[in-house]
Amino acid sequence: MKYRLDEFIGGRPWKFTYDRPVIGLDLGSRASKGVLLTGKDIFVTLIATGLYMQETADELIEKLLVLANVQRSEIGFITSTGYGRIALSFNDIPFDVVTEISCHAMGAHALYPEARTIIDIGGQDSKAIKVDRTNGMVVEFAMNDKCAAGTGQFLEKAAVLLGITLDQMGTYALTSKSPAIISSQCVVFAESEVISLRAKGARVNDSEAVANIAAGIHYSAARRVSNLLGRIGTEPELIFTGGVSNNPGMRHALEELIGNSFIPTTFDMIYAGALGAAVYATQHAARGTAVSSASFDKQHTATTHINELIEQEQRAFIDKTDGRKKGRLFLRLYTAGSA
Amino acid sequence: MTKPMDEKRVGYFCAYTPLEVLNAAGVGHARLLKAGDSETVAAGELFTQSVFCDFSKSCIGGFAQGDPFYSAVDKLYNFHTCASMKRVTELIEGFVPVKLLNLPKLRDLESSRLFFRDEIFELKRDLFELIGHEISDSYIREQIVRYNILRKLIKNISELRKRDNPPISGKDFVEPARAFYYVPPEKLIDTHDKIYRALSAVSGAGSRPLRLMISGSIAADGDRRLLDILEGEMGARVVVEDHCAGLKPFYNTVKETGDPLLALADGYLDQAPCTRMKTLQDNVNFAGQLAQEYQVDGVLHVYLKFCSCYGITKKPFLNHFQSIDIPVLDLSSDYSGNDYGQIKTRIKAFIEVINARRSKKNGSNTICRRCTG
Ligand code: SF4
Numbered sequence A: 001m002k003y004r005l006d007e008f009i010g011g012r013p014w015k016f017t018y019d020r021p022v023i024g025l026d027l028g029s030r031a032s033k034g035v036l037l038t039g040k041d042i043f044v045t046l047i048a049t050g051l052y053m054q055e056t057a058d059e060l061i062e063k064l065l066v067l068a069n070v071q072r073s074e075i076g077f078i079t080s081t082g083y084g085r086i087a088l089s090f091n092d093i094p095f096d097v098v099t100e101i102s103c104h105a106m107g108a109h110a111l112y113p114e115a116r117t118i119i120d121i122g123g124q125d126s127k128a129i130k131v132d133r134t135n136g137m138v139v140e141f142a143m144n145d146k147c148a149a150g151t152g153q154f155l156e157k158a159a160v161l162l163g164i165t166l167d168q169m170g171t172y173a174l175t176s177k178s179p180a181i182i183s184s185q186c187v188v189f190a191e192s193e194v195i196s197l198r199a200k201g202a203r204v205n206d207s208e209a210v211a212n213i214a215a216g217i218h219y220s221a222a223r224r225v226s227n228l229l230g231r232i233g234t235e236p237e238l239i240f241t242g243g244v245s246n247n248p249g250m251r252h253a254l255e256e257l258i259g260n261s262f263i264p265t266t267f268d269m270i271y272a273g274a275l276g277a278a279v280y281a282t283q284h285a286a287r288g289t290a291v292s293s294a295s296f297d298k299q300h301t302a303t304t305h306i307n308e309l310i311e312q313e314q315r316a317f318i319d320k321t322d323g324r325k326k327g328r329l330f331l332r333l334y335t336a337g338s339a
Numbered sequence B: 001m002t003k004p005m006d007e008k009r010v011g012y013f014c015a016y017t018p019l020e021v022l023n024a025a026g027v028g029h030a031r032l033l034k035a036g037d038s039e040t041v042a043a044g045e046l047f048t049q050s051v052f053c054d055f056s057k058s059c060i061g062g063f064a065q066g067d068p069f070y071s072a073v074d075k076l077y078n079f080h081t082c083a084s085m086k087r088v089t090e091l092i093e094g095f096v097p098v099k100l101l102n103l104p105k106l107r108d109l110e111s112s113r114l115f116f117r118d119e120i121f122e123l124k125r126d127l128f129e130l131i132g133h134e135i136s137d138s139y140i141r142e143q144i145v146r147y148n149i150l151r152k153l154i155k156n157i158s159e160l161r162k163r164d165n166p167p168i169s170g171k172d173f174v175e176p177a178r179a180f181y182y183v184p185p186e187k188l189i190d191t192h193d194k195i196y197r198a199l200s201a202v203s204g205a206g207s208r209p210l211r212l213m214i215s216g217s218i219a220a221d222g223d224r225r226l227l228d229i230l231e232g233e234m235g236a237r238v239v240v241e242d243h244c245a246g247l248k249p250f251y252n253t254v255k256e257t258g259d260p261l262l263a264l265a266d267g268y269l270d271q272a273p274c275t276r277m278k279t280l281q282d283n284v285n286f287a288g289q290l291a292q293e294y295q296v297d298g299v300l301h302v303y304l305k306f307c308s309c310y311g312i313t314k315k316p317f318l319n320h321f322q323s324i325d326i327p328v329l330d331l332s333s334d335y336s337g338n339d340y341g342q343i344k345t346r347i348k349a350f351i352e353v354i355n356a357r358r359s360k361k362n363g364s365n366t367i368c369r370r371c372t373g
Helices: A055-069 A100-111 A150-162 A165-176 A185-203 A207-231 A248-258 A268-288 A301-338 B017-024 B036-043 B054-064 B084-091 B109-131 B139-160 B171-180 B185-200 B227-231 B260-269 B280-293 B314-323 B339-359
Strands: A002-004 A022-027 A031-037 A041-048 A077-082 A093-097 A117-121 A126-131 A140-141 A238-241 B009-012 B028-030 B073-082 B098-102 B210-214 B237-242 B298-304 B328-333 B369-370
Touching: A022 A100, A031 A055, A031 A268, A041 A055, A041 A268, A055 A140, A055 A185, A055 B073, A077 A100, A077 A268, A093 A207, A100 A117, A100 A126, A100 A140, A100 A238, A100 A268, A100 B054, A100 B339, A117 A207, A117 B339, A126 A207, A140 A207, A140 B339, A150 A185, A150 A207, A165 A207, A185 A207, A185 B171, A207 A248, A207 B314, A238 A268, A248 B139, A248 B298, A301 B028, A301 B171, A301 B185, B017 B028, B017 B109, B017 B139, B017 B260, B036 B054, B054 B084, B073 B109, B084 B098, B098 B109, B139 B171, B139 B185, B139 B237, B139 B260, B171 B185, B171 B227, B171 B237, B210 B314, B227 B237, B227 B298, B227 B328, B227 B339, B280 B314, B298 B314, B314 B328, B328 B339
Parallel strands: A022 A077, A077 A093, A117 A238, A140 B369, B009 B028, B009 B073, B073 B098, B210 B237, B210 B298, B298 B328, B328 B369
Antiparallel strands: A002 A041, A022 A031, A031 A041, A117 A126, A126 A140
């Protein structure tokens, strides 16, 4: 897909340019997104994340090059983010990694600089991010815990339980007049709630029951996400990014709970992370920073000796039991022999 | 030097155990401080409820699995610090003899000090039963002096980290700190003195790395994930710890004159406080002061999942760091290891936030305060 930058920014100046095209990759748990940025166009593409991150990344790059009709050697910089950001390497193009938190903030900021608070819901996690309006940097963030409540995964599971697609679930939810109450914050428990609600509803009117349950699911997930927002404070303007941002049911539930509406976006915000990565790529290319494995692991010789000393003492502590056991064993043998 | 075969071995968990008394008794002693792997945690969970922290599960799991270091213990002494550890200590009675002692939490009360003195006396009396001879006050006093020397040495080593370019990483600092719990002071003083002198001589040249403090729950032996990420992967430096397996227990010393048991009672109650002690504000203030003293760029406030103390008290800490304008990352952790990626993402994002803040030096107040994960 190709967009002209001015479709989004109008006559506003665009500060994120580099003299060569750059690429931003966002390798998600489900879908991987790529953005190629030239001075005036944005190319986007999306594929399912494969088993091997490097292959997924290579495929994305290949697609972007074809789309933009650009040679690989012309690419000035690649910045990667998301799930598989760590495992990548490119030996022909300068490359670095930035977290998805910073990338989503930057991606949203680049096109919608009025945004101050970002909600990003992806397959595996959800985040609330406060962004500095002057430069797109993250000011504060909160991220969900390792459980799936309030993520795309949760919605996906629920859709399967209802026997409808994820897309259907979002639209269904909007038709509900009395959303079911799903109190569980935990997918496993919510699942059984959905099952029992379904069993009840089936007797009355199936499609209405499904709509109510679908809405209930979205509210349950949205509550979780709005809790995150509570931790950093909600400052309008709000913007919704990530794969779940295209789900109208979720958007509606969140707006209801937060009591605020999201900035309408014409750019598909599933690409916000990849776009942010591409913006970082222009900045890093200009600064000439490539991946730096800044690490401090050389152990000072002064402290190596101490490890040995500790081990020695710990062994001595243990050895004594061995001695005692040997002693006991000896005693037993002795008594057995004399009997 | 190996101990004589018939010497008794004593284990304990908490930094509120007066080592001076144990050492004066001439027993071998060690802090049982291992962070168990998922099997150890699961072994411990058979005895506890799932909502105990992974450290307390590791403690009992170590005994249940027959960890040779834990099994070597002739008697376990533990003070009633938090509810989880108290329960775990009681359960360990099924494996080795246990003596549970009380730790008064209201530090402000005079009566707490006298009460704690009585508990330390009880520890001494019980040790007498274990070893069969008296422990003289003068010998305890001697141990106080020795341990104070060690505490000061460890604190001095730590203070070298106040330099712009610290000569020792956070991961390396853990070693002299934990040696305190395994190596008797008569051996350790000399070693630590050498370490201190060697590190003092390291040139301070080089650039200033990102300086961080780790604050919160215990960082048990083997639980080095955060240090690996921060120092090994991100190139930041942990310059100070506000937890009981880092600098914290060495911050203060024990009075060397007067009744040694009362001095120990005062000394241990007055050590840099743990959130289990009252008032919480003391602890919060100390954490903030430590962060400022070591001029950190940010704080990781970490608590072990389900910890009934640090998990619940985190708010005042986060607010306090925020109020003194130090960015803080709120992180929960366990020993499962399967959240490595998530923790890494949070830390990296936090570092990005700090760097953005640092580069925007002319200080507007829209700057990061708190990040939660
Ligand atoms: S982490 Fe919390 S619950 Fe666990 S032992 Fe420490 S204070 Fe107790």
